[in-house]
Amino acid sequence: MKIQSFALLAGSASLASAFSIPFLDDASFQIPFFDKLKSKQSLADKAAVAFGDIPEDLESIWHEMEQEFPDQAAKYNFLSKPSKLSSSRKTEWLYNVRDDEFPKHGLRVKDPSILGVDNVKQFSGYLDIDEDKKHLFYWFFESRNDPANDPIILWLNGGPGCSSNTGLFFELGPSSINQTLDIVRNPYSWNNNASVIFLDQPVNVGFSYSDKTVDNTIAAADDVYALLSLFFKQFPEYSNQKFHIAGESYAGHYIPAFASKIISEPNRNFNLTSVLIGNGIVDPLVQSAYYEPMACGKGGYPSVLEPRECKKMRDAHPKCAKLIQACYDTDSRFACVPANFYCENALFEPYSKTGLNYYDIRIPCDGDLCYSQIDWVEQYLNQEHVMQAIGAEVESFTGCDSGVGVAFSATGDGSKPFQGYVTSLLEADVAVLVYAGDKDFICNWLGNQAWSNALEWSHGEKFALETMKPWKIGEEEAGSIKNVEKFTFLRVYDGGHMVPYDQPEASLEMVNRWISGDYKLGTK
Template identity: 25%
Template sequence: MAKDYVSSVLKSLLLILQLVFLSQHQSASASIVKFLPGFEGPLPFELETGYIGVGEEEEMQLFYYFIKSERNPEEDPLFLWLSGGPGCSSISGLLFENGPLTMKLEEYNGTLPSLVSTTYSWTKVTTQKKVINFIRPSQYTLTYHFPQTTSIIFLDQPVGTGFSYSRTQLVDKPSDSGEAKRVHEFLQKWLGKHEEFISNPLYVGGDSYSGKVVPALVQEISKGNYQCCKPPINLQGYVLGNPLTEFETDMNSRIPFAHGMALISDELYESLKIICKGKYVNVDPSNTECLKLVEEYNKCTETVNPFLILEPFYEAETPDSYIYRYLLATYWANDESVRKALQINKESIGRWIRCNLDIPYTQDIISSVPYHVDNSIDGYRSLIYSGDHDLGMPYLGTQAWIRSLNYSVIDHTDFFLNLPFLGRYRRTYANKMTFATIKGGGHTAEFKPEESSVMFQRWISGQPL
């Protein structure tokens, strides 16, 4: 009898310990953040941070920031954002492109850098007023109100990016196709822990290198909805900014773009066209004349900022450079109080860096065009946009692969006066794809965040751009 009693007590204690462990594990995996060091007062939005384990043993711990829509999160679309690189933290999106906070641009003095609210977050209801002065002595005030907002998951991927880490040594290197599968698994598990969002429309997106992963991810989700996974994910479409799509097409467009922007002479451009025959990367080594001309082009553009040709190319992080906020973000993210507020696992990583470009990675998707084709056949909407002053991934290359799809144009406008991003190009195709350029924009939305926000909110609301 006594033996049975002791056994019963031990079982009860074991159950209690298991419950305590599970409770601690769950509370550590996700937490609501109400205050952030560097921001004055409570956050004016709801922020959740946490880890989701993926892989057979959940050895890969993917870190995310989740910000709820400030309008109606119960019904508004859910949006998953991936930064490029591969290896750039999603803080790049959150603090510099489409999130509700950004770094306060001030000279670093050894104390914690400050955060300030933005007006252009994709999680906000945007009401904008724009006064336009025309050549005639008159003014027009235009008001834009876009009721649609999104809740955004900013995800650090692949493992080794941002605060994401692996508990064990990875057997396989991350890859384009592998990341599409892992992010799909992340989404399934995240929705399993946030069942209230399962029925919300889902969009995925990102910029730069994520142009390889996002279209493949859309296909993975679509296949999963039919083959394996219940309940299905309510995927509706995807968004890509200045995306890397097909390396040679994108890179070969740099020289025509540079010529069109008066960065190289007519004579050099004509010689390049004739001698290189439009092929400026992976040049045949025997074509020495072409190689010399390409080298001359490189010398002509070596001081040009490839991410925004309107800005000088800064080699140092100084307060007057646009990249200075990256330095501030690095100081901020490595502060112990910030890591504690974000609930970062102390064993995850050492020093946080914005873009970890040393991650072992296999680029196994040569072209994401076939994925765009399949996604179009499956009926998903897409918005592809380009800052028209990006030399790194010029809009000419994006236009080229979109034209290769041979979809008919159902609507287009080459110049706008009724939106804050004056003078731009937009085409809508029969496959539910919209392509737009942002006047004066660079490689990412950070260079024209307000204009990017207006464009996105019109598109996601189903309004014409």
Template identity: 30%
Template sequence: MPPTHKSMTFCLCLQVISSALSSIVTQNQKLLFFSNKNFKKAMALSLFFFLLCASVRIGYAFPPHPDKIILLPGQPQVGFQQFSGYVTVDDKKQRALFYYFVEAETDPASKPLVLWLNGGPGCSSVGVGAFSENGPFRPRGQVLVKNEHSWNKEANMLYLESPVGVGFSYSTNTSSYDTVTDEITARDNVVFLQSWFNKFPQYRKNNLFLTGESYAGHYVPQLAKLMIELNNKKKLFNLKGVAFLFNPIRFSFLSWQLGNPVLEFATDFNSRAEYFWSHGLISDSTYRMFTSVCNYSRYVSEYYRGGVSPMCSRVMSLVSRETSKFVDKYDVTLDVCMSSVLSQSKIISPQENGEKIDVCIDDETVNYLNRQDVRTALHARLVGVRSWDVCSTILDYQLLDIEIPTISIVGLLVKERIPVLIYSGDQDSVVPLTGSRSVVHQLANQMGLNTTVPYRVWFSGQQVGGWTQVYDNILSFATIRGAAHEAPFSQPERSLVLFRSFLQGKALPEVF
């Protein structure tokens, strides 16, 4: 076998060392070598060249990871590594999922690995989760600013754009975008994880947590179920927990966490009427109609089936008129975001145009991720689309899947003794905390779980961070005070406290 370039380079290095030693010995051959003062020089020089050669050889043996991000455009200097790229989940149809992976700020080898999934269905975990909520950076103009409450302070964060057709994820066979279901998404996600661990085997033994928000209330439990089934055949995942935010449309396996998730269609959606009424967004008469004539789950079900009844149309017209399009349903306390893309003169009166209106968060992210230099740095490409979008415009998702309850899968995880946290931002009216709390309480009763932490406040710093209740030290519910649908964006510090406590298996702070 002919010598390789790297072996020839290493041999050349050794020849340099040999020549240096020979020269020194020759110059001092009349003296006892071990008493010669130049002996130290020889040894030092030899050591220097040897280490240099070793570094050359190691560099060839362990080339940089092909998915490693050298530097994102406008990024501040940081001490952790970032990776992004594609994992093929179907060779035949050339279906590939895009991911963005951020190592923990400190001690990534021992910190947990956390998979984050945004909902939609069809919205980007990279654009929303990583660059708007809990990732290390947020776009601001032409640069990135550091997120002081990034979740990679506590864990290695893996953001996945799923299903295929979301963000930079793609298929060369456009039929892959037709009638995508929860089942297809879960299967692709588990294939992704298996292949991702082949890329990063050093993280296979780290504790794995599955997290997400909104429609991830479907994604995460169904993915967790598949992982458990695979683990029963052969231990593949070190799943330690699940957590998610209980809000709707728009895992080593330790546990899971869900933020404002959709777990039980009717309960989650119908709690919207009470939330609207209790926050003064609808009148008494509209509340009565919204709860007795046509509730929200009925309206959504009719809408997805293509035929909204006249009665439901009337009720929803009343609700829409009273709640107003100028109230952000994802955060009822937030001033409406006037997108810089729209003409302000069409939205607000001319005399008010002098007031500066912030660019919407989506605009900042969309502008940044659509820059060619950013896509190059991320190893991303556009396939079959002209631009990157926050939520997919090409995906045909089977929206009737939202009616399939996933709370029973949550019960399965609890039986497997996998910790589950369901949390809600208390300013979100899309899937209000009242629905999430009811679903969790009903599940605890059905399973005969005892209350181990009675309903109480928890603290973030010297302020109330929210409220929490825990059942059998395995199933937890929590609210985040002042948080919206995207809790890590609206309340980053409190969300980080919640996240840290969950990863560490500790109760939320009871005092400040």
């Protein structure tokens, strides 16, 4: 996905992923989501066809947006992308698991260790959901330490539409990929003291595929729960360990919803202990107020915008907040989609003109996804011998799938609130870590700190009043932290959107302490 779309790469989320939509100019995406939509229709007319009758006050907002952003509105056709098709590649599976408890699901397992990504036991393959013809790809690595007792972590990248294999090879997995497409061992991999599952979800992300479309977070939760249940059924030796879900960016939507789905299932066969949300988008209403402060010198880094551009962002925010509030109040597409559209164009446009990296305010954007190293990962994973080894059943691998982003955007999922699920997790005694690299713009630490402080839960007032304390690794101050009970917020100094990439040592220290049950991360 091109960066101009603002959909967030490797760990990426976006308040409005896919709505600045230059990539929709590509003829391959010009497939009408609704046949009745014609290019000469107004934005409000298109919305009416797609969503049904729209209240008069919201209809006027659609017309206002069309006038304010005519170039974007002209391209806005509620389009979707065809589902990925599987390849003709033949695979010999180590296991092909079926279980009476999940009669419509299967789990295929392959041993990809021949690639040398790590020397631990590992599995890759697909969860098959027969009824819906869905196939979710996963890659599992045992702990380098004590796999019989170390916890399990499920890692999720964001987007929506970005593959967790990007997180594997670019951020926190056992190895990275260099420019010559060679494997480079990562001494700071999160599987140093935990077994890790990297999952491509929802369907049509990364190596996953389907002739169906998943276009919202709640629907994706059912598929993830099915995969985990079958995985731990096939490998019961891992089912008694503590289980954690971690991820970043749009995973700020995924993780709270997926974890809430898990704890709602009384007969689950694994033990959810905690979640870790990195530079996430969880509460768009609160977080939208912090794009201007982060870009304009109030987040610990000098302003990257001229005063007039900062004012432009400040002036746009009240309307953005009003639209997101309407989304919160109605939970409907005809309210949530305008919030996505307006807030991205109004709040992100000034920053986009700088040419700076959305995920690290200190550096320029380099390449389609702002990091040239992402291209190396894609090239490596598209090699035929790699696809054969892991059992991939798609014709090609793409790090971030724009079609998935468009599908989610057409439901307004990005502007919906997910902080209520976090409340439910804390009240159910599930620990929650919110961590944020402090040089990210797109899901910045100011907004993450703000929604954490505003969260309503049994110890919410105490948490809001708690002061930040220095967080040290040895004698070096690596961040600042606050904690009450099982809720922790951590600001990681000099980390961007992808903390494990920018600050690998601090990232590993954080995760090792957290999964050991040290929710203060070494502070007193």
